[in-house]
Amino acid sequence: MTVWRLVAKEIGYRRLNFALGAVAVLVAVGCVVAVLTVLSGYDVRAEGIGDAQEARTQDIGAGLKDDARRLMLELGYNVLILHKDQDLGEFYAQGRASKLMPETYAEKLAASRRLMVRHLLPSLQERIVWPEQNEPIILIGTRGEVPQTHLDPKKPMIAAVPKGTMVLGSVLAQKAGLEVGKQVKLLGRAFTVGKIHERRGNEDDVTAWIDLAEAQELLGKPGRINAILALGCLCVAQTPGGVSKEITSILKDTQVIELLREAAIRRATRTAVGNRADQFVGLEKTGRESLRLERAVLEKWVILPVVLGCVVWVGLLALGNVRRRRTEIGLLRAMGVRAGQIVSIFLARALLVGLMGAAIGYAVGFVVAAAWDAGGVALGGKAVGVAALFDPILLAATLVLAPLLSALASLVPAMMAAQQDPATVLREE
Amino acid sequence: MLHLADLTKVYRGRAKEVRALDDCSLDAGPGEFVVVQGPSGCGKTTLLLVAGGLLRPDSGGVALNGEDPYSLSPEDRARWRSESVGFVFQQFHLVPYLTVLDNVLVPSLAKRSDGAGERARDLIEHFGLGDRAEHVPAELSTGERQRVALARALLNRPKVILADEPTGNLDGDSSDRVLRHLGEFAADGGAVLLVTHDPQAATYAQRTVRMADGRLCE
Numbered sequence A: 001m002t003v004w005r006l007v008a009k010e011i012g013y014r015r016l017n018f019a020l021g022a023v024a025v026l027v028a029v030g031c032v033v034a035v036l037t038v039l040s041g042y043d044v045r046a047e048g049i050g051d052a053q054e055a056r057t058q059d060i061g062a063g064l065k066d067d068a069r070r071l072m073l074e075l076g077y078n079v080l081i082l083h084k085d086q087d088l089g090e091f092y093a094q095g096r097a098s099k100l101m102p103e104t105y106a107e108k109l110a111a112s113r114r115l116m117v118r119h120l121l122p123s124l125q126e127r128i129v130w131p132e133q134n135e136p137i138i139l140i141g142t143r144g145e146v147p148q149t150h151l152d153p154k155k156p157m158i159a160a161v162p163k164g165t166m167v168l169g170s171v172l173a174q175k176a177g178l179e180v181g182k183q184v185k186l187l188g189r190a191f192t193v194g195k196i197h198e199r200r201g202n203e204d205d206v207t208a209w210i211d212l213a214e215a216q217e218l219l220g221k222p223g224r225i226n227a228i229l230a231l232g233c234l235c236v237a238q239t240p241g242g243v244s245k246e247i248t249s250i251l252k253d254t255q256v257i258e259l260l261r262e263a264a265i266r267r268a269t270r271t272a273v274g275n276r277a278d279q280f281v282g283l284e285k286t287g288r289e290s291l292r293l294e295r296a297v298l299e300k301w302v303i304l305p306v307v308l309g310c311v312v313w314v315g316l317l318a319l320g321n322v323r324r325r326r327t328e329i330g331l332l333r334a335m336g337v338r339a340g341q342i343v344s345i346f347l348a349r350a351l352l353v354g355l356m357g358a359a360i361g362y363a364v365g366f367v368v369a370a371a372w373d374a375g376g377v378a379l380g381g382k383a384v385g386v387a388a389l390f391d392p393i394l395l396a397a398t399l400v401l402a403p404l405l406s407a408l409a410s411l412v413p414a415m416m417a418a419q420q421d422p423a424t425v426l427r428e429e
Numbered sequence B: 001m002l003h004l005a006d007l008t009k010v011y012r013g014r015a016k017e018v019r020a021l022d023d024c025s026l027d028a029g030p031g032e033f034v035v036v037q038g039p040s041g042c043g044k045t046t047l048l049l050v051a052g053g054l055l056r057p058d059s060g061g062v063a064l065n066g067e068d069p070y071s072l073s074p075e076d077r078a079r080w081r082s083e084s085v086g087f088v089f090q091q092f093h094l095v096p097y098l099t100v101l102d103n104v105l106v107p108s109l110a111k112r113s114d115g116a117g118e119r120a121r122d123l124i125e126h127f128g129l130g131d132r133a134e135h136v137p138a139e140l141s142t143g144e145r146q147r148v149a150l151a152r153a154l155l156n157r158p159k160v161i162l163a164d165e166p167t168g169n170l171d172g173d174s175s176d177r178v179l180r181h182l183g184e185f186a187a188d189g190g191a192v193l194l195v196t197h198d199p200q201a202a203t204y205a206q207r208t209v210r211m212a213d214g215r216l217c218e
């Protein structure tokens, strides 16, 4: 005869008491496993939703930054490259640079890898009177932006003007009575009006843009330009004057005019928008963190009472079992069974109650959670799936902790059993 | 063998003190079958409990082959009981969920021995319960139950059997059988202390002792 055999026989004989204990454990384990599994499923799902949300938020942030950048570009170029000998007094007074540079300067600049400027726009500008229209205009020859092949191709801010076509400012077009598609002559050459800009409220309104090569030909300055416009790097770290030094180190006989005020506004705007976007993402994260906290509280207030209730229930059932077996215990003691063995009889029984309840409870809880996961997709997102829901650690913890808790709950009744005085008990009828 | 000297036991109940044993002495040598008789409430059960190491006397000594169980620790006293004493009770106190065989084997829980299973079968056979080995107590007659209890008491080959009214619930034939088996045990060199009202018992006993008010008079 061994303790386990005795326990097994007793369980077989008093199935109801054992079953009630196991059911208590089953209910508690089932609840805990179901809740934890469903919550972990939510976690996986929420993680997905949250990630998508965060990605969206980040997208929005990036979009904001992009918008800001584009809007800043609209402000125009912030770096102007002129010939070194160009007199600035003359330049500002006349609105044109008389000193010319080779057009190849633009390519040379574009080829430089260290350069912190983008969107290089070489041009030949002259203030002339349009002979055919008798109108003073600004004539700009442009070939669009010079591609910087080592950089990602960015959308050019200013497109090239196709040969044989002309782009006009609104005031000029109005005065000359021109519309898109009309033929017009300039300095004896025929052009088609390709586009008329909206009114801009500056000298662009009286400007005509044509192809650079054609302008050079018409103005008798082949291969020459008098200005390169560029956009300085928007890096916050950039120091004023840095761009200027860089350019003049590549193009020795140029001078660089940085439009500092615009650069500063750009930087400020970009920083402000960036901060806002980051703040937005940060808010999202704290939101998720507080959800997780709430979850922990929920776990505590659902799981704790269920487990405590189960412990009390199992303890009371064990007490009932002990009371029913008073004479049996007294007899065992009279026959020399030691107190420790009596305790072990009740603890072994409690372990079996816990193990049985835990095994079935886990299965039930998991099935419930899986069904919930499969059916309750109301929250949004896809079902997590059985494989992702199964947590071997939870299973192991259940199979270990439930029997231990059951034994713990039965410890006091077991000790009471061992403390019984056989002399008193065996006297009873 | 069993030596009870000047035992006194006073129950201090809620109402008043009861002097259950009063300077009570008794010896039972090997092979001796002693019957204790006396009126109800005179202290017979108390005497057996004290002799069996289950109830510490207020004064006096218990010795089995010179060993005093009350000088041992509770754990050692339990071991002492499992090795030295066999109890038989009026109410049998069989474990209801165990078969006859397992009931007889219960003392092996306290004292492990290799041949326990075989000895249990032999005892069951000897007590005429061979075809009852797999039955549970509820399926047995009262006489059969008491024989199971007796077999159980004998499993660990105790030195002394302490029997408290073992025939109190039995008819004449069953009583006879139980008493005969107790006589066999004594004949094999064991000591039997039998408390009973049963007049039949005297015929198996070497010695009958009368007890009154916690005292013995031969």
Ligand SMILES: Nc1ncnc2c1ncn2[C@@H]1O[C@H](COP(=O)(O)OP(=O)(O)OP(=O)(O)O)[C@@H](O)[C@H]1O
Binding pocket: B011, B012, B013, B018, B019, B020, B039, B040, B041, B042, B043, B044, B045, B046, B047
């Ligand atoms: N736990 C107890 N507390 C108080 N008094 C007790 C207790 N147990 C027994 N007694 C008293 O001690 C006396 C002796 O009891 P005991 O059971 O030994 O008598 P007995 O001779 O076995 O009687 P019976 O033949 O009826 O079984 C009785 O008067 C009983 O009432």
Ligand SMILES: [Mg+2]
Binding pocket: B044, B045, B046, B164
């Ligand atoms: Mg009695």
